Amino acid sequence: MTDQQGWATPGGTPDRPGETRPADPAPGGWAVGASREPEPSGPPPAGGWGPPPGAGAAWSAPQRPGIVPLRPLGALELLEGGFRAISANPRVMLGVSAVVFGAVAVISLLLTPLFGGALASFVNDSLPAEATAGPGGEFGALDFAGVDPVTGVVSLVATTVLTGLLVLSVSGSVIGRKVPAGELWRRVRGRVLALVGLALLTSVVPALLVLLGAGLGALLLLTGSTSAGVIGIVLGTLLGVAAAVWLTVSWSLAAVALLLEGRGVVSALGRSTRLVRGTFWRVLGVLLLTFVLSSIATSVLVVPAGLVAGVIQVAASGGAADAAALFITLLLSTVASVLVQPFVSAVRALLYTDLRIRQEGLDVELARAAAEPTS
Numbered sequence: 340m341t342d343q344q345g346w347a348t349p350g351g352t353p354d355r356p357g358e359t360r361p362a363d364p365a366p367g368g369w370a371v372g373a374s375r376e377p378e379p380s381g382p383p384p385a386g387g388w389g390p391p392p393g394a395g396a397a398w399s400a401p402q403r404p405g406i407v408p409l410r411p412l413g414a415l416e417l418l419e420g421g422f423r424a425i426s427a428n429p430r431v432m433l434g435v436s437a438v439v440f441g442a443v444a445v446i447s448l449l450l451t452p453l454f455g456g457a458l459a460s461f462v463n464d465s466l467p468a469e470a471t472a473g474p475g476g477e478f479g480a481l482d483f484a485g486v487d488p489v490t491g492v493v494s495l496v497a498t499t500v501l502t503g504l505l506v507l508s509v510s511g512s513v514i515g516r517k518v519p520a521g522e523l524w525r526r527v528r529g530r531v532l533a534l535v536g537l538a539l540l541t542s543v544v545p546a547l548l549v550l551l552g553a554g555l556g557a558l559l560l561l562t563g564s565t566s567a568g569v570i571g572i573v574l575g576t577l578l579g580v581a582a583a584v585w586l587t588v589s590w591s592l593a594a595v596a597l598l599l600e601g602r603g604v605v606s607a608l609g610r611s612t613r614l615v616r617g618t619f620w621r622v623l624g625v626l627l628l629t630f631v632l633s634s635i636a637t638s639v640l641v642v643p644a645g646l647v648a649g650v651i652q653v654a655a656s657g658g659a660a661d662a663a664a665l666f667i668t669l670l671l672s673t674v675a676s677v678l679v680q681p682f683v684s685a686v687r688a689l690l691y692t693d694l695r696i697r698q699e700g701l702d703v704e705l706a707r708a709a710a711e712p713t714s
Contacts, residue, residue, distance in 0.1 A: 404515040404709035409702040412693045424685035427512040432681040439501045443494050444673040499538045503527040505684035514709035537604045541590050545583035552579020588623050589615050595691040614694045629686045637675040644671035
């Protein structure tokens with residue numbers, strides 16, 4: 340896979356009026372040609388089972404140079420492809436994930452006592468005296484593990500960059516290429532700010548929609564009717580959640596488009612929306628299945644960690660017990676993230692590929708890219 344290959348849209352359509360897309364597509368994938376008909380791969384097999392005259396490549400079995408066949412994929416094939424992507428390049432998918440999440444865990448472990456303790460003190464000072472009186476009335480630093488501002492920013496940036504590395508690794512695995520971590524970082528490092536900005540938008544805007552719906556419903560409280568206000572808040576919240584779900588699904592492939600097509604933040608959001616349009620429920624179903632599987636895998640590790648941490652804090656008190664509970668929680672949470680995040684990123688990258696195969700004939704260009712000799 341060369342640097343000149345890209346995931347450009349058919350025909351080189353500009354992102355904005357008056358803007359001309361570059362002649363060479365962005366690194367990381369393959370351009371889409373105008374024709375969907377692949378060239379025949381060779382003469383028909385002997386024995387009378389070849390395609391009839393004139394049938395061409397329509398009778399050819401879909402190629403599979405990498406982790407998935409180059410044809411439209413079913414939901415289960417997308418999930419299976421997520422696991423295959425991990426086994427195809429484990430040094431990147433698991434090794435780099437372990438390095439990134441391990442670094443975040445260490446930073447959290449070091450900074451939480453400082454910022455978490457300060458946040459706990461701030462909350463305790465802000466609450467009424469009766470709220471913090473008695474056993475368990477005060478908040479501890481462990482309650483704020485991973486939510487202090489510094490750790491939150493570091494975690495956001497690290498996870499976003501990791502997602503970019505994983506997406507590019509999967510794009511190579513689709514055509515049977517194992518891309519080293521150094522090459523992946525060279526392609527991602529120039530898009531870090533765009534990726535972080537995109538991550539903020541796709542996280543904050545849906546949450547604001549839910550708050551806006553609840554806030555508009557709460558305006559009914561001004562009429563003086565409590566029951567009308569409660570109904571308004573419930574209905575407004577439900578409408579906000581529905582809008583947030585629609586937007587989240589519509590934007591779910593934006594990060595992949597940003598990386599593989601070299602787009603800007605706004606253009607990537609629009610590109611994802613166009614790809615999802617007309618197949619919303621199918622995309623939602625795949626994302627829900629991915630979420631369920633990843634949640635189960637996470638719970639297998641995180642729930643026991645929480646139980647052990649709770650037992651430690653009940654059996655012993657003081658800073659040492661809090662530190663031990665925090666360490667166990669972070670350790671198993673990190674292991675869960677290392678195992679789950681590559682799978683989630685792989686499924687999204689494959690879902691993007693599947694939609695482009697269905698809508699734009701990307702399978703033809705992927706087959707051609709797979710046939711090119713590696714440099």
